[in-house]
Amino acid sequence: MILNVKSGSKTELIDITSRVREAVSSAGVKEGICMVYVPHTTAAVTINENADSSVKRDILMVLNDMVPWKADYRHAEGNSPAHVKSTLVGASELVAVEDGKPVLGTWQGIFFCEFDGPRSRKVHVRFLKGGADG
Numbered sequence: 569m570i571l572n573v574k575s576g577s578k579t580e581l582i583d584i585t586s587r588v589r590e591a592v593s594s595a596g597v598k599e600g601i602c603m604v605y606v607p608h609t610t611a612a613v614t615i616n617e618n619a620d621s622s623v624k625r626d627i628l629m630v631l632n633d634m635v636p637w638k639a640d641y642r643h644a645e646g647n648s649p650a651h652v653k654s655t656l657v658g659a660s661e662l663v664a665v666e667d668g669k670p671v672l673g674t675w676q677g678i679f680f681c682e683f684d685g686p687r688s689r690k691v692h693v694r695f696l697k698g699g700a701d702g
């Protein structure tokens with residue numbers, strides 16, 4: 569299954585938890601693993617707190633501090649900071665599925681991470697079916 573995600577800012581964390589829950593539900597997976605994968609070199613996916621939206625802002629603030637917009641980058645496209653952030657955060661997450669639902673803690677949400685927006689993006693959601701004992 570592919571989710572279409574439209575970002576609205578240069579850097580942005582977009583909560584896609586409910587869309588992943590729907591994907592699990594519509595796939596009819598009861599037990600297994602859900603892979604959330606971003607096929608982009610200037611975006612990423614991560615799991616973190618979605619209760620207080622300040623956490624999103626703080627994560628972006630630290631990433632933007634860690635990876636300066638201006639440096640001695642060689643990549644001619646001019647978006648090296650976005651490539652670096654993509655690698656730091658990562659292109660995929662794995663989430664256990666139990667009783668037909670992704671196993672997420674009370675405060676956990678799944679975020680699409682935009683580092684070179686605004687753009688139209690894709691998030692692939694795939695499943696491996698099977699219980700803990702196979």
Ligand code: ZN
Nearest residue numbers: 643645647648
């Ligand atoms: Zn580039």
